[in-house]
Amino acid sequence: MAVPDLVAPAIILVEPQMGENIGMAARAMANFGLTELRLVAPRDGWPSEKAVSAAAGAAKIIEGARLYPDARSAVADLHLVLATTARERGQMKRVFSPEEAMDPIRERLAVGQQVGILFGRERTGLENDEVSLADAIVTFPVHPACPSLNLAQAVLLVGYEWFKRETGSALPFGGEPLSPRAPREMLVSFFDYLEGELDGAAFYPPDKRPIMARNMRDMFLRMEMTEQDIRTIRGAVRALAEGRRVRKG
Amino acid sequence: MAVPDLVAPAIILVEPQMGENIGMAARAMANFGLTELRLVAPRDGWPSEKAVSAAAGAAKIIEGARLYPDARSAVADLHLVLATTARERGQMKRVFSPEEAMDPIRERLAVGQQVGILFGRERTGLENDEVSLADAIVTFPVHPACPSLNLAQAVLLVGYEWFKRETGSALPFGGEPLSPRAPREMLVSFFDYLEGELDGAAFYPPDKRPIMARNMRDMFLRMEMTEQDIRTIRGAVRALAEGRRVRKG
Structure with missing residues (x-):
C-alpha cells in the first residue's frame, strides 16, 4: 500500500x-x-x-x-x-x-x-x-x-x-478470500456428492435423512465457502471414503 | 466520571x-x-x-x-x-x-x-x-x-x-462554559457601552462609524461570549477609559 x-x-x-x-x-x-x-x-x-x-x-x-x-x-x-x-x-x-x-x-x-x-x-x-x-x-x-x-x-x-x-482506516492488507466465493451450483454439486458418500457409508437413519441432510447443508452454507474450500473439503471427503473402501476391500 | x-x-x-x-x-x-x-x-x-x-x-x-x-x-x-x-x-x-x-x-x-x-x-x-x-x-x-x-x-x-x-468516547471532563452564554440583550448593551466610550475617545472617523461599529460587533459575536466574558471585557474597557480620563484630568 x-x-x-x-x-x-x-x-x-x-x-x-x-x-x-x-x-x-x-x-x-x-x-x-x-x-x-x-x-x-x-x-x-x-x-x-x-x-x-x-x-x-x-x-x-x-x-x-x-x-x-x-x-x-x-x-x-x-x-x-x-x-x-x-x-x-x-x-x-x-x-x-x-x-x-x-x-x-x-x-x-x-x-x-x-x-x-x-x-x-x-x-x-x-x-x-x-x-x-x-x-x-x-x-x-x-x-x-x-x-x-x-x-x-x-x-x-x-x-x-x-x-x-x-x-479512511487503510489497513496494510485486506481480508479478500484468496479464491472466489463458490457459485451455488458448485455448492449443490458438493452437497450431492457428500450425501451420496454418506448414503454409501450408511450414515443416515433412513427416517432422519431429509432433515439431517438439510441441517448439514446449512452448516456448510454458514462457511461461506470459496471454490478452493469446496475443492479441499471434497478432496477430504473423497479421501475418507476411499480409505474406507480400501480398508473394506 | x-x-x-x-x-x-x-x-x-x-x-x-x-x-x-x-x-x-x-x-x-x-x-x-x-x-x-x-x-x-x-x-x-x-x-x-x-x-x-x-x-x-x-x-x-x-x-x-x-x-x-x-x-x-x-x-x-x-x-x-x-x-x-x-x-x-x-x-x-x-x-x-x-x-x-x-x-x-x-x-x-x-x-x-x-x-x-x-x-x-x-x-x-x-x-x-x-x-x-x-x-x-x-x-x-x-x-x-x-x-x-x-x-x-x-x-x-x-x-x-x-x-x-x-x-461513547466518554471524556474525563467536558468543555461546558463556566458561565452561561450571554443573552443578546447583555451583548447589545455592552456594544452600546463600548461604542459610547469609543465615541468619547474619538476613535471613529465620522464617515466610517457605522461600518466600523458593525464590524467590531461581528468580532465580538464570533467570540460567543458568556455573561462572565462580557463582565470581564466591559471591566477592561472601563479601566482603559477611566485611565485615559485620569491621565487627561
Whole structure:
C-alpha cells in the first residue's frame, strides 16, 4: 500500500524529560505518517542518543526535530494550536476527543494553514499559560481508575486518529478470500456428492435423512465457502471414503 | 466520571519476552478498563518484578494474570478469538481494523460469551498455527514506511477502541462554559457601552462609524461570549477609559 506524503499537524513536546520518551513519541509519529516534531527545551539536552535509539525506524524525525526555548515560540507560526491535557483546566475552551479534533485540524490544513498539537511534560503536563496559547483542548477517553497515559502513548493515539481519518482506516492488507466465493451450483454439486458418500457409508437413519441432510447443508452454507474450500473439503471427503473402501476391500 | 466495571475481552500475550512490555501492556489495559490478562509462557519467567514496576497503577492486572503453557490452552474457554497480526498470513479469515473488531466482540459479550484477543511475540508476532486458533484477524492502520507497533502500543489501540465504543468516547471532563452564554440583550448593551466610550475617545472617523461599529460587533459575536466574558471585557474597557480620563484630568 502506498500512502503519499501527508500534510499533517506538527507534534510539539514541551520540556520532555526523558530522551527515550522523545524517541518513542517519534516512533509513534512515524507509525502514522506524522513527520514534524518540535521540541521545547528538552530537559536532558539535545541531540539525545537515547532519543535516537528509542526512535528505531524514525531517526529521520529525530534528526529533523526543531528546538525552541519556550512554547510561545514553538507555536508562533501556527494558525491552529491544540493542547492535550488530562485534566480540567478551568479554561473556557472547547474540549475535543482525539477523534473529534481531526475535524478542525483537517479543515485548517486543507486551506493551507499550519496546525500543531502541544504535549506537556511527562509528570506535570502543560502549564496553564501554555494551555492558554491553544485554541482548544484535546483530552483522551480513559478509564477514571487509571487515567494517565504516557507521553508516547498520547502521541500515538493522536497519530492513530489522524491516520485513520486521513486514509479512511487503510489497513496494510485486506481480508479478500484468496479464491472466489463458490457459485451455488458448485455448492449443490458438493452437497450431492457428500450425501451420496454418506448414503454409501450408511450414515443416515433412513427416517432422519431429509432433515439431517438439510441441517448439514446449512452448516456448510454458514462457511461461506470459496471454490478452493469446496475443492479441499471434497478432496477430504473423497479421501475418507476411499480409505474406507480400501480398508473394506 | 464513574464507569462501571466493563464486561471486556481478555488480552492474551503469547510468549512475551520483556517484563517491561508486559507491564506496559497491563498499564494500557488499565487506561481503558480492560482487566483480564492471560500470559502464554513469558520468556523470562513469572512473576516478574519488571512487569510490576512498568505496570505502575495496574499492579492488580499483573497480579491477576493467568499463565498458560501454549496459545491453545489460553483460548480453550473462549467463544470468539481474534488474532492481531501486522502482516498478511495467507489465511482465509476476515480482517478487521481495531475499530471494526468491536462489533463482533460486543455482540458476543452481550450474549454472555467469552472473547479474547491474541498478541504475538515482540519481534516475530504470532505463529501461523496460533493465528489458526482465531476466528478473525485484527490489524492496524499504519503508515507503510513504519508499520511496526510495539506490543504495549498494539494493546493500547485495541483498548482505546474498546473503551471508546463502550462508553461513547466518554471524556474525563467536558468543555461546558463556566458561565452561561450571554443573552443578546447583555451583548447589545455592552456594544452600546463600548461604542459610547469609543465615541468619547474619538476613535471613529465620522464617515466610517457605522461600518466600523458593525464590524467590531461581528468580532465580538464570533467570540460567543458568556455573561462572565462580557463582565470581564466591559471591566477592561472601563479601566482603559477611566485611565485615559485620569491621565487627561
